[in-house]
Amino acid sequence: MxxxxxxxxxxxxxxxxxxxxxxxxxxxxxxxxxxxxxxxxxxxxxxxxxxxxxxxxxxxxxxxxxxxxxxxxxxxxxxxxxxxxxxxxxxxxxxxxxxxxxxxxxxxxxxxxxxxxxxxxxxxxxxxxxxxxxxxxxxxxxxxxxxxxxxxxxxxxxxxxxxxxxxxxxxxxxxxxxxxxxxxxxxxxxxxxxxxxxxxxxxxxxxxxxxxxxxxxxxxxxPAIDVNDKGGISKATPCPVAFGAMYSANPVGIKLTQVLIGSPVACAGMSRDDILIAMANYEVSQSNLINLLTRFTQQASVELTWLRDGRLCTGTMPIQSALCDTAExxxxxxxxxxxxxxxxxxxxx
Ligand SMILES: [Zn+2]
The missing domain is CATH 1.10.390.10 (Neutral Protease Domain 2)
Known part of the structure; x- marks a missing residue:
């Protein structure tokens, strides 16, 4: 072992x-x-x-x-x-x-x-x-x-x-x-x-x-607090907006490591290994993603910009309430x- x-x-x-x-x-x-x-x-x-x-x-x-x-x-x-x-x-x-x-x-x-x-x-x-x-x-x-x-x-x-x-x-x-x-x-x-x-x-x-x-x-x-939240009792405030992907930090933006089927980010057209660089033209990073998502709570959708194989792509992500997918x-x-x-x-x- x-x-x-x-x-x-x-x-x-x-x-x-x-x-x-x-x-x-x-x-x-x-x-x-x-x-x-x-x-x-x-x-x-x-x-x-x-x-x-x-x-x-x-x-x-x-x-x-x-x-x-x-x-x-x-x-x-x-x-x-x-x-x-x-x-x-x-x-x-x-x-x-x-x-x-x-x-x-x-x-x-x-x-x-x-x-x-x-x-x-x-x-x-x-x-x-x-x-x-x-x-x-x-x-x-x-x-x-x-x-x-x-x-x-x-x-x-x-x-x-x-x-x-x-x-x-x-x-x-x-x-x-x-x-x-x-x-x-x-x-x-x-x-x-x-x-x-x-x-x-x-x-x-x-x-x-x-x-x-x-x-x-x-x-x-x-709902999950952030990408590191694996479940258990927490007093922190969860992010109210759904995203639907696992990600890791990247020199620019964040790299999606897993995209859940039917999730908002999948609806925008993003796939695994894409690098999300902007949301409504604001730069995305691992540390500000939750904060950025929270800003768009009242909107119907938000524009995403990402890199796929060195090519710039854009898509519209619907704003949906975060899923209650985290157990206590x-x-x-x-x-x-x-x-x-x-x-x-x-x-x-
Ligand atoms: Zn076993």
Whole structure:
């Protein structure tokens, strides 16, 4: 595992830095794979031909569940406090909200297309594909809460992991596509077919706003503060005008590194790698873009000027209200959250 040294534990500083938190989460992720992927695995991965691509719909179960357990382990073991876990969730939800591909592709489809799409990504891929890691981890959290609800607190995702181990992991029997529905029905007498369909096989948004309050958390959404805002609680005032691209500083203007499909800047005609140099003839820079956008709040549109391959281009960008694509997760009921995070493992009979 490779990791930047400045994100490792700084013994001179109090608490845990965000970089070290991510490092610990990554360690938990890879350790979890010792069971979940190395032993419990999809049926096509039991005796795979290493010379062929092996297709499976199930990566959302493997990378998704593991992505859920990596962060959840940090709060369940007391390494990070409740609000830090809530902030991690907020960032994961923000990533999903800013991923236009989530309305085109389900996570089971994304699993199947890992060979042809997920591992052949370009900067525009976010417009067409969804991550079975990112959405898969959040779907696992939803499934955990639904199982708690449907079993009156007697079962949760841990119970399903235990069943996966007993029935598929111990003897390294590969899992079929509908393994979660099968195990829940057969051993817990819970029908999860419709919720699994929604979470894994559809592009309907995850039911996080209604599920999170049952574990003491509240989800709120707001526009981004700036290009560095990855989600989480902020008291700063968001930019009221939508832009719709990621960008980096350039000696002149800003260089677009990713343009979201259907966004105002895409409507103006701009694409990735274009260099935006002016807005209504005012020079644009990384530091003044938000300020400039805010000036045009009351207008219907604004003229953009950019460079593409050394040629000057112009286009009209419609002024639209900023999208609420940034999540905040608040710990509203600490006792309820702790009951979820500090639960004891329940094992099936
Ligand atoms: Zn993994």
């Amino acid at each position: 490779l990791y930047p040294r400045d994100s490792l534990k700084n013994t001179a500083a109090a608490g845990i830095s965000e970089g070290y938190e991510t490092f610990l989460s990554l360690c938990a992720h890879e350790l979890f794979h010792t069971w979940h992927v190395k032993r419990i695995k999809p049926n096509v991965m039991v005796n795979p031909s290493l010379t062929l691509e092996n297709y499976t719909n199930q990566l959302w179960i493997y990378e998704g569940f593991t992505s859920f357990y990596d962060d959840a382990t940090l709060v369940r073991t007391g390494i990070i406090p409740a609000q830090s876990y809530a902030n991690i969730l907020a960032k994961n939800i923000t990533r999903l909200l800013r991923n236009p591909g989530r309305v085109d592709q389900s996570i089971s489809r994304s699993s199947f297309e890992a060979w042809t799409k997920f591992y052949k990504q370009t900067p525009d891929s976010t417009n067409f594909i969804v991550s079975y890691y990112n959405k898969g981890g959040l779907a696992a959290l939803c499934l955990d809460i639904v199982l708690l609800q449907q079993s009156n607190g007697q079962a949760n995702l841990d119970t399903v992991m235990r069943l996966l181990w007993e029935h598929y992991g111990v003897d390294e029997v590969g899992t079929p596509d509908h393994v979660i529905e099968l195990l829940c029905k057969q051993y817990l007498n819970i029908n999860v077919e419709s919720i699994v369909h929604q979470l894994a096989h559809s592009t309907i948004d995850l039911p996080l706003p209604t599920l999170l309050p049952t574990i003491g958390l509240r989800l709120a959404v707001r 997760v608040h710990v509203m009921d600490e006792a309820k959250f702790n009951a979820w995070a500090q639960r004891t493992l329940t094992f099936p009979e």
